[in-house]
Amino acid sequence: MTEYTTRVLEGVRNKNAHEPEFLQAVQEVISTIEPVLSAQKKYEENCILERITEPERTIIFRVPWTDDAGRIRINRGFRVEFNSAIGPYKGGLRFHPSVNLGILKFLGFEQVFKNSLTTLAMGGGKGGSDFDPKGKSDTEVMRFCQSFMTELQRHIGADTDVPAGDIGVGGREIGYLFGQYKRLRNEFTGVLTGKALNWGGSLIRPEATGYGCVYFAQNMLATRGDDVSGKVCTVSGSGNVAQYLVEKLNQLGAKVVTMSDSNGTIYDPAGIDAEKLAWVMELKNVRRGRIKEYASQFTGSQYMEGQRPWSIPCDCAFPCATQNEINGEEAAALVKNGCKLVAEGANMPTDLDGISVYLNAGILYGPAKAANAGGVAVSGLEMAQNSQRLNWTREQVDAKLFDIMKNIHENAYNHAHEYCKDCTSDFTNYVAGANIAGFVKVADAMIDQGLV
Ligand code: NDP
Ligand code: 2IT
Numbered sequence: 001m002t003e004y005t006t007r008v009l010e011g012v013r014n015k016n017a018h019e020p021e022f023l024q025a026v027q028e029v030i031s032t033i034e035p036v037l038s039a040q041k042k043y044e045e046n047c048i049l050e051r052i053t054e055p056e057r058t059i060i061f062r063v064p065w066t067d068d069a070g071r072i073r074i075n076r077g078f079r080v081e082f083n084s085a086i087g088p089y090k091g092g093l094r095f096h097p098s099v100n101l102g103i104l105k106f107l108g109f110e111q112v113f114k115n116s117l118t119t120l121a122m123g124g125g126k127g128g129s130d131f132d133p134k135g136k137s138d139t140e141v142m143r144f145c146q147s148f149m150t151e152l153q154r155h156i157g158a159d160t161d162v163p164a165g166d167i168g169v170g171g172r173e174i175g176y177l178f179g180q181y182k183r184l185r186n187e188f189t190g191v192l193t194g195k196a197l198n199w200g201g202s203l204i205r206p207e208a209t210g211y212g213c214v215y216f217a218q219n220m221l222a223t224r225g226d227d228v229s230g231k232v233c234t235v236s237g238s239g240n241v242a243q244y245l246v247e248k249l250n251q252l253g254a255k256v257v258t259m260s261d262s263n264g265t266i267y268d269p270a271g272i273d274a275e276k277l278a279w280v281m282e283l284k285n286v287r288r289g290r291i292k293e294y295a296s297q298f299t300g301s302q303y304m305e306g307q308r309p310w311s312i313p314c315d316c317a318f319p320c321a322t323q324n325e326i327n328g329e330e331a332a333a334l335v336k337n338g339c340k341l342v343a344e345g346a347n348m349p350t351d352l353d354g355i356s357v358y359l360n361a362g363i364l365y366g367p368a369k370a371a372n373a374g375g376v377a378v379s380g381l382e383m384a385q386n387s388q389r390l391n392w393t394r395e396q397v398d399a400k401l402f403d404i405m406k407n408i409h410e411n412a413y414n415h416a417h418e419y420c421k422d423c424t425s426d427f428t429n430y431v432a433g434a435n436i437a438g439f440v441k442v443a444d445a446m447i448d449q450g451l452v
Helices: 003-015 020-032 034-039 048-052 101-117 138-152 171-185 205-222 240-251 274-286 293-297 328-336 352-361 374-388 394-419 430-448
Strands: 057-066 072-083 089-095 124-129 161-164 232-235 255-261 264-267 302-305 316-318 341-343 364-366
Touching: 003 020, 003 034, 003 048, 020 034, 020 101, 020 352, 020 430, 034 394, 034 430, 048 430, 057 101, 057 138, 072 089, 072 101, 072 138, 072 161, 089 101, 089 171, 089 374, 101 124, 101 374, 101 394, 101 430, 124 138, 124 161, 138 171, 161 374, 205 240, 205 316, 205 341, 205 364, 205 374, 205 394, 232 240, 240 255, 240 274, 240 316, 274 293, 293 302, 328 352, 352 364, 364 430, 374 394, 394 430
Parallel strands: 089 124, 089 161, 232 255, 232 316, 316 341, 341 364
Antiparallel strands: 057 072, 072 124, 255 264, 264 302
């Protein structure tokens, strides 16, 4: 660490001591972009690190609603508008009981660099609530969303801040949120992404994060003359990202042997093929059931209560559930069992120890802000279609997503090889490459726009 980065990190730690996930995300970025900070003094002279680690604006609000029994419930709502140097704030909303300011600041901070990598004009933001949609009726979810949007609407807009989905926020929630925005503002605009196709959504948006993550993995494998066909893959999660990631892996001839939820993991050595995946989609999206039921449905599979998938031997691992779901020991187990690639569909699923394990082992490691950027990239394409009042075809959007992921890989690869001493003809430090590439674009825009 240099004097500058040590000082900034110390300051961030002092100011945000009670936000461990935010500190983790900041430490990962600051410790890897040092080569560019040393080469280009303008960033230090303009106090870019001090500024980029402070959200431009944080909104915290009360969300009152009534449940089906008529009882009054109160949740806390948030929107962290982190950085608008390269475009309107853009990023998802998370509804989960674990949500707090520190978690949304980590997600908003990551989003700044991720959105920069997409090549589209989007700043970074994130929001959500400690509301738990599990076990709630549709009408309860609707009343909650309406109350949440009643406050949020005064802070967002198609050219200001454009939220989308994340954990616990899918098509149903985006629908209720959009309906309330339109009612209060009397405007039909692209203020949210992830909309349904019949009222302004984009084809491929639901698929985009999962598909994009597999495209990124393919690009990494290609640097070693390899591809995913025939690979045994472990996947965590069974939500939006995991489902479409499994779909794409199946299409490309890989075999996926695990999926999970917050209660446990199912292991199916025969592979979760297209037919079984269709059953999982119905289970999770329509019946809103638990992954445990898979083991009773499909013989030869087993349910591992309270366990994550990382002890199962695989060639490639795709964490698609949540932050810090792979620690140092689990990363070491993956490597020991022969895993050659980790591509992150979730945000910050590997902790700092786990990342060191991957880098020391020299495996192909695609960090979240590069590997899962396909979701927000297609959100950017949804915004473009809304502005044009036109809809592109499935093939057009998928081709653009494919090119964007190729571009992100190339950009991260080139920045890694330009700046990082540990890169060789056979090893690329994509963590540093993605962080540096994402940082430079935002930092230069901040300098251009003066001290704001
Ligand atoms: P969903 O709500 O659709 O699915 C989340 C999945 O992760 C569920 O299987 C859920 O299990 C599991 N999960 C959630 N929290 C935990 C936890 N604390 N421990 C273990 N498992 C958990 O969300 P998404 O698929 O949209 O999001 C998954 C990840 O991908 C998140 O990290 C998100 O930030 C990231 N991401 C999402 C994008 C998108 O476009 N949706 C874009 C880029 C990243 P359960 O049902 O038990 O809660
Ligand atoms: O983490 C993410 O990139 C998302 N949840 C998607 C954000 C978006 O605006 O589509």
